[in-house]
Amino acid sequence: MIPAPFDYIRPTSLEEACRVLAEADSSGEDVKVLAGGQSLLPLLRLRLAYPSALVDLGRLAELRGVEDRDDHVFIGALTTHDEVLRSPVVRERTPLVALATATVADPAVRHRGTFGGSMAHADPAGDLPAVALALDCVFVVRSGEGEREIPAAEFFVDYLESALEPGEVLLGVRVPKLGPGWGFHYEKFHRTAQAWAIVGVAAAVRRDGGIIGEARIALTNMGPTPVRARAVEDALRGLSSAPTGGDGAQPAGGDGAHDPVRDACGQADSGTSPPADLHAKPDYRRHLARVLTHRAVRAASG
Incomplete structure (x- = not known):
């Protein structure tokens, strides 16, 4: 489709850009800022956005x-x-x-x-x-x-x-900069390499020896904004970063091994409001959030 008509402004300084935007705001104009354009231009073509002017910051x-x-x-x-x-x-x-x-x-x-x-x-x-x-x-x-x-x-x-x-x-x-002792991972589930995340998990985990001292977990596409998984962060603190058997011993493997970290990550969807669309229903996204959070925490904690 063809975008609706708009004026094009390309400031040569940050001061000029701020002035143009302030003048547009005072006059009640709907002005959009253009950076790379990879999100805005598709909206313009579909006429989901139709500003009166674009302010291109590319020269700054x-x-x-x-x-x-x-x-x-x-x-x-x-x-x-x-x-x-x-x-x-x-x-x-x-x-x-x-x-x-x-x-x-x-x-x-x-x-x-x-x-x-x-x-x-x-x-x-x-x-x-x-x-x-x-x-x-x-x-x-x-x-x-x-x-x-x-x-x-x-x-x-x-x-x-x-x-x-x-x-x-x-x-x-x-x-x-989070410094030494921290591990990081981003886990993402999507249909194709170019697609938006159906669910994503950003994880940062600090280890004190074999213990999780602190964790920071945030979720992609589990609400109208990114969501911080505070319940998981609290539950992970103080846990061993390795799965244990029922008697606390290191398990030989298998799905039956008791894993406190997995249990903690089972709270990943707590307090979220995932959307429903053509790609996934809310209950599927909740399931993905729990599974992907466990994977991300495991990878981040080594």
Whole structure:
């Protein structure tokens, strides 16, 4: 289909972009920000979105790049998924971001789609919002009135709705470095390699010897926003990272072995409201959440 008519604006500076967005907000215009366009352009073609103008941020080089800072890695909003994957800083300092980004769509999309665009789009079926939630990332935004920071727990408000206010531009995301002892995994179930996740699980697990000292679990496509699996996190704390038999001995294997970690992960769907669509019913997504969380925790805990 052909998009509805719109004006096209391509600022050459961040200040100009903030000014244009502020003027549009004050005049009541419906303006959309264009980053990589891999999510927005299909909506325009289907006329599910018909803004009066597009503000293309493509010329703002200051919004690109990865920086290794003291206690976090800063990823610019316009950094493409491919650039994130090729960054040694991301792979070494924030491996969960690299693991999830590698599952985003296909190479063509990853070369055009942007890290910040995926976050700002706030699609609960997207892979990266759950990672941001699990890692307690911080979103840095700017408007004509200055900068502010938004914790990931407050950034995703509703389906396709973020905490970005009209006139604000996402500068980038601060991804904390979790340090030694942490393991990471992103487990995703989807129909094809290019498809959205039916369910995904972002897991970060800290081991103290053979004991799980802390876990951070977030779920993809289990509600109108990414969901933090707090019940699983609480239940995992203090458990052995290895399955045990009924007498506490290491089992020889088999499905009958008692596994406290599996029991804890059985609470993954607690408090969720998974959608029903052509791909899966809510009860199937609940089942997937429990199974995939166990796989992700096992992989993250080694």
